[in-house]
Amino acid sequence: MSNEMRCIGCGAVLQSDDATKAGYVPQSSLNKEDVICKRCFRLKHYNEIQDVNMTSDDFLTMLNTLGDRDGIIVNVIDVFDFQGSWINGLKRIVGNKKVILAANKIDLLPKLINKNRVELWIKHLAKELGMKPDDVVLISAVKNQGIDDLLETIEREREGKDVYIVGTTNVGKSTLINKLIERSIGEKDVITTSHFPGTTLDLIDIPLGDGTFMFDTPGIIQAHQMTHFVTDEELKVIMPKEEIKPRNYQLNEGQTLFLGGLVRIDYVSGGRRSLNCFVSNRLNIHRTKSANAEDLWHRQIGELLTPPGSKAFNFDALRQHTLSVKDKKQDIIISGLGFITVDAGAVVEVYAPAQVDVYLRPSIL
Ligand code: GDP
Structure with missing residues (x-):
């Protein structure tokens, strides 16, 4: 049966339903012999890795089968969305491997920003x-x-x-793996083989030249927190594409900033001061009086306060966070949206959808 056919490159079960998943080939190739999947095809002919994705359960099952194979793990995360890029359960499968x-x-x-502080925070x-x-x-x-x-660090640690x-x-x-392929082995010698016959591991290996390999594993699908509240188009407004230009607001006590219509930030106490916002340059920030904020939010959601682009926003599922910036400058992180830097001595109240993490970290500025 066609669903038992495997890619002769990586060993993934061939399928023609979803081009973003492992083992994809066009329908017309499904019944041929010695088929390689689209991903292996691109790797072989263009030295280029393509995304394939799987759910985190499948992924953990896959990595669990690595058992006690020796190796080190390079975990790629997004500095702008740490929570969104964390793999739950990774610790369990990492075991004693270096990370x-x-x-x-x-x-x-x-x-x-101060890079040392970013590293410390991570x-x-x-x-x-x-x-x-x-x-x-x-x-x-x-x-x-x-x-x-990164290459030097990998070489040293592995x-x-x-x-x-x-x-x-x-x-x-x-994007990273394609860069690593370019750097470490140049144009030639990229091969794909199945190192784990009888499984659907779909690990793609890139030889490191000394009999060891770098393995690309499938990406783990993780819906962005914000995808619950905005459309794909609106997500592009929220996710920064270029270097963030800080937007600095001088606020009096009793003033409020809205990040789109998604998050409300009330500046409660601490005298006149600045709130420096590091969010996507395309995200609309609106300032108002806290006394009017609740009414404005309900009236203008999806209009003046956007994204979201419609009135369908669940005001019943908000969580209120009272944050007190005590003795040092701190960043208020609003997971998936960005952060706001506030000097010591301020109390701020943030209202955000309950799924969105909101917390303080020592400022990275
Ligand atoms: P994957 O799903 O983890 O394989 O991610 P991709 O390599 O497909 O990249 C996802 C998105 O992030 C794409 O829009 C990339 O252009 C973007 N991206 C990848 N690396 C960087 C980077 O270093 N900086 C920025 N600003 N964007 C990046």
């Missing part, structure tokens, strides 16, 4: 999630920043072992 966190999309953060968050990375390397796969550093590259979808894993 390098490759924090991608560093080009989105303004140049004035280490801190990882620790809270139960993982102790051996290294954190800040990179931009698109802008080619930090790639040499001690001759294999390398598994993991990440949720959209963190930039394919």
